[in-house]
Amino acid sequence: MQEIIRELLEPNDTKIVLCVLDGLGGLPLDGKTELEAASTPNLDELSRRGACGLHMPVARGITPGSGPSHLGLFGYDPFRYEIGRGVLEALGLGIELSPSEVAIRGNFATLKYKGAKPIIADRRGGRIATEENKRIAGRIREKIRSIDGVKVSITSGMEHRFALVFTFPEPLPSGADDITDTDPQKEGKAPLKPTPRRKEAERVAHIAERFIEIATEIIKDEKAANYLLLRGFSVYPNLPQFSQAYGLKAATTAAYPMYRGVAKLLGMDVLEVQDASTRSGVETLKRHFKEYDFFYFHVKKTDSYGEDGNYWGKVKVIEEFDSFVPEILNLKPDVLVVTGDHSTPAVLKSHSWHPVPFLLHSPYTRGGGSLGFSEKECLKGELGIFRATDAMPLILSHAKRLQKFGA
């Protein structure tokens, strides 16, 4: 589909704002979803005039992670393109990556001996405090700068988590990250060796093995976190750039590192924002509105509260976003879309498979189907239920940026 779209692109100076309220879709608590409970007069009004529907981030019944759900919404088939878990973890910690780097998710863990056999007693190193993590990672960082000419850097995350990046002197061949996890997944089992699944991955696997040997020697005297497990070996993904794929000069107002990182992977400009508030995102949008064709506006807290099971917290974030809709409309975008990347119902405290409300505002919609902005009302809208990868073609056509297909 992206190839067909590319053939049909027609440049113009229309402006597009795509607002992603992370984890927007919900489930009822006492009969109402978060979106139904929220008072959203501005979004309701837009829904009555605009084109509404629901998108499936990946496929019916599939709960997406943040990587696939964002890729899908941006028109990159999540079955074809992938952002590796190590890369996502690194992006989330604000690490910038290049094509000669391998990123890996790490856990501090507790190793014990059962007779002579080493076993993992706790895969999460007793869920050590983040401060403890920083201290222990610091010990490793101090001693390991590089291994066999490959730069090594470890960055602490929350609790027992960290990101590990190997920087090679040369770009890596395709398949260099095809390496098995060392996490045995069950406590009481021996840690595994990082094993290359093909020839191209041998060099990276060797560095990883050496890293585990040296690092665990350094931290062997730690009580809880005397070992480490590595997962999700991955290289910088080779994604078609947004500007090439859609002819759009794009930027994001996202504040959280992971979303800024995903935007960067697609070649979007990452704008400075004061903080993660919606107010701050809107200010940034206003400041740069003239400079770009496409804005990816991201609200994180809808998802965070969903994950926490904080139903009313999520309702409040939706209501706050609604209050900024008039300011966004004042900029007169040609196409304004409000949707989520996936559903995160507070009652589930996790991402879910449920389709996500989608509202498209433009002069070229039929409107009149939906009476407000909610899961149920979007179902009555003119767009129906569609795959997230159809969102960009819809957005581009409403922005009059696509020529007709065939004569």
Next chain:
Amino acid sequence: MQEIIRELLEPNDTKIVLCVLDGLGGLPLDGKTELEAASTPNLDELSRRGACGLHMPVARGITPGSGPSHLGLFGYDPFRYEIGRGVLEALGLGIELSPSEVAIRGNFATLKYKGAKPIIADRRGGRIATEENKRIAGRIREKIRSIDGVKVSITSGMEHRFALVFTFPEPLPSGADDITDTDPQKEGKAPLKPTPRRKEAERVAHIAERFIEIATEIIKDEKAANYLLLRGFSVYPNLPQFSQAYGLKAATTAAYPMYRGVAKLLGMDVLEVQDASTRSGVETLKRHFKEYDFFYFHVKKTDSYGEDGNYWGKVKVIEEFDSFVPEILNLKPDVLVVTGDHSTPAVLKSHSWHPVPFLLHSPYTRGGGSLGFSEKECLKGELGIFRATDAMPLILSHAKRLQKFGA
């Protein structure tokens, strides 16, 4: 899908009428689409009893040309099958083609010299009058009958447009039309040479190059139209025939050459019609009703008025069609479908990407969802939003012409 359908075909003597109101789908003007503004008591009544939905001619967000949109509705995947631009142009001028012919779209143009360099000063030859076009094309026709044993015929279109057909003594190999356009697309640039993109196209490209040399020598003294540009080289497409694909003896009442041409490409019989009026189409339908299983009934003016931005003109054509519905029903077709090939909203003055209302009348529908025949009401119907290529399976099943799949 067509292969699966073919396996399931079950002959019977049911009759199907597919009415295509070209460009039927619309957008609101003062709150109502053309279809909503039109008074259509007969179609409304059918909608309440029948199966309604909306079809996407090609894919979500994609605006189709007439070729892909008709192919889709007839069940031929527009991403797989293509009617070339030259072939469509020739069909539109009433030219019949065979597999040993190449059809090309031509423009008369104005060539000037910038120093020694020839440049295209006007890609449309000053938009000369159709009469002028005929005179100039006549000059070429008189002098060029054939080139290297290949018959050459030029046929004037409107204003600066013409169709050029090369008739080879032998059927052409696949890929023989894979030749670049000579139109530089921008004025002030030099015209391009027709260049074969592969070996099989060399012979046709050579004839085209010779044609340009000889023809421009003939018309070099013309003021505005002293040059010509060639685009859309294409051979007769190899489409599965309708009778083979669906076991249907099919005919069309279409009056406009392009639609008669498309029907012919699919192996339908092209019936004589007195003129392009709906009345005349209905008379033809009545006259031949006993002879065929399937009728493709085409109304052109909905699209023409849409393209002109004539909202009320389009409304009137819809109302006129509605008034003939009782006469069509009197013929007792087993399946009657009323739809469009794509949307042509008068407010856009062009084809658009919006889904197209679809109404299927048969004894075997659930009904009861839609309160009338419009974009909004069709959304409530039992068929939902579906790809146009699903229309033929739906039509065949309601005509009881498909066996069950599997045991």
